[in-house]
Amino acid sequence: MKKFLLLMVHGMITVCFVSCAAEVSDVEENSENIVNLNVWHQWTNESNQLKSLYEAAVAEYKAMNPNITITTKTLSTEAYKTKIAAEFAGRADSIDIFYYWGAGTAKKLVDANKLLPLDEYITDLTKILPGAISAFEFDNKVYSLPSFSWVMSLYANTELFAKADAQLPATYDQLLVACEKLKTLEGVTPIASGAKDGWDAAFIYQALVMREVGAANVNSMLKSEATFGDDPGYAEAAAKVVELVEMEAFGENPLENGYDAANIAFMNGEAAMRITGSWFANQVYLNEESQINPDKIIALDIPIIEGKGEKSDYVGGFIESFWVNKNTKHKEEAAKFAIYINEQMGIAAYETGAGFSGWDVEMDERNLNPLLIQIKDLLAEYKTGVFAWDTALESAAAMVHNEQVQTLFGSDASVSEFIEEHRDLLNK
Structure with a gap:
């Protein structure tokens, strides 16, 4: 009887070991397919509507792309500008995608070959309002797409x-x-x-x-x-x-x-x-x-x-956007997320009255406050x-x-x- 019980226990341990090992193996195998994107932006205040809109868009993107995780870092505006400049003085390895401003602000990074052009990843420019990408084009290359204007x-x-x-x-x-x-x-x-x-x-x-x-x-x-x-x-x-x-x-x-x-x-x-x-x-x-x-x-x-x-x-104008670090290890994934977040922030910002969208797509205007309608x-x-x-x-x-x-x-x-x-x- 003792021998029988010992054999059963041994068998259970063996089965558990094999099962657990298989489970760990699956996790390890799946983790190899997980891509983590590090995203930086300047909306630190919890009461800032742009911050909550960003977080909602990220949650939706992760649900649609279970192999993508998003790690977000935030700093207040002036500290953010200083930190971004310091990071891109080198490779900025801790940044894949980041919120920034186009035109002259981005030009220095473009000239230093720090930004990834998005042309090969953009599938449809007809959704962009005429003239809305002027701040994001350099030497006939498109480095970002508009989110919202002010x-x-x-x-x-x-x-x-x-x-x-x-x-x-x-x-x-x-x-x-x-x-x-x-x-x-x-x-x-x-x-x-x-x-x-x-x-x-x-x-x-x-x-x-x-x-x-x-x-x-x-x-x-x-x-x-x-x-x-x-x-x-x-x-x-x-x-x-x-x-x-x-x-x-x-x-x-x-x-x-x-x-x-x-x-x-x-x-x-x-x-x-x-x-x-x-x-x-x-x-x-x-x-x-x-x-x-x-x-x-x-x-x-x-x-x-x-x-x-x-x-x-x-x-004013279309100047704010998310950009991709040319040194990212995940160029395609980062580019696709940057395109997605710019469109979603543009739509959400307009529908909630936080800004004017650069995207020529159908949007819900029912929640616009009277003051924004005046500005419009x-x-x-x-x-x-x-x-x-x-x-x-x-x-x-x-x-x-x-x-x-x-x-x-x-x-x-x-x-x-x-x-x-x-x-x-x-x-x-």
């Missing part, structure tokens, strides 16, 4: 304007008058500015330059086809920034607050205006901590400067756009530009020094 607008709190008996500004002169009236309201800053973040400060200057010089001329300058500073509008726009700072249109110490603080000030009713991108429309409507009535917020054109530029000019109507009248300078310029020049604009927000601002620094920077 447009700069002037957001205004009509309730505060009514209290101050101020007119919604269509011109720069009307903006100055409105700021003076809004300053009389206790605890209210006329224009919320996050000048502590250089790119947010630069938005103010870029909006005024676009109106002074015209989008077409700014584009020529950014492409080195025209000389910075030859048109007096470059200096006049800088002088207008200083004028607004000195009249405390941005408050007493505009360099103390960054982007997030400026948004909060506007949404708390502590600022009457905010100049920023169309992505802000959803924050106005969806932020649960906002203390303003979103129905009292209106989106306006950047005020024109009478006798200058074109009313149909605007700041404004965009329908626009003709010539100019990218934000920190995406049109190469990264080193973009950083200096942003820092130089911040000097215009300081107490010792010098327009002449600002112009000379930019001449040295851009006229090479």
Whole structure:
């Protein structure tokens, strides 16, 4: 009996060993077919809708492609830019796909042979809106596809304007008058500015330059086809920034607050205006901590400067996208995911009101908030756009530009020094 029991136990152990070994073998065999893609982006805040849209798209992709795993790394915008530059100074081996900006920002990486062209992986360009890939093409090669675009607008709190008996500004002169009236309201800053973040400060200057010089001329300058500073509008726009700072249109110490603080000030009713991108429309409507009535917020054109530029000019465009590291070990898988995530982010961003899609496909507009519809109507009248300078310029020049604009927000601002620094920077 003992021998029989021992034989049974031995047999069970043998069966278990063989079975377990087979199971481990299957896992090992299957794991060889698993491809892990490392994806980087800059949406760190859990309340950022783009972050949740990305995560939903990734979950769907993994369900459709069980052999693909996605590992995502995030950093806040400024830290992200620095880290990406440091990684691509080498091989960036820890990155397969990454969120980045086209035009001049990406050109440095293209010139350094760091990015993978997607031409052989793209199956249908007819789904892309005309002109939407201009920021992603270099030397007749397509390095990425658009996800969503943005447009700069002037957001205004009509309730505060009514209290101050101020007119919604269509011109720069009307903006100055409105700021003076809004300053009389206790605890209210006329224009919320996050000048502590250089790119947010630069938005103010870029909006005024676009109106002074015209989008077409700014584009020529950014492409080195025209000389910075030859048109007096470059200096006049800088002088207008200083004028607004000195009249405390941005408050007493505009360099103390960054982007997030400026948004909060506007949404708390502590600022009457905010100049920023169309992505802000959803924050106005969806932020649960906002203390303003979103129905009292209106989106306006950047005020024109009478006798200058074109009313149909605007700041914005298709510039944001996901790109593929040329050194990835999984070129085909990475390329296919980059194409997928760009389309899905474009569609989802539009359907949820976070941006305007670069894809000519059927989309659901039922959930668009009224503010984004206003911006969409404004965009329908626009003709010539100019990218934000920190995406049109190469990264080193973009950083200096942003820092130089911040000097215009300081107490010792010098327009002449600002112009000379930019001449040295851009006229090479």
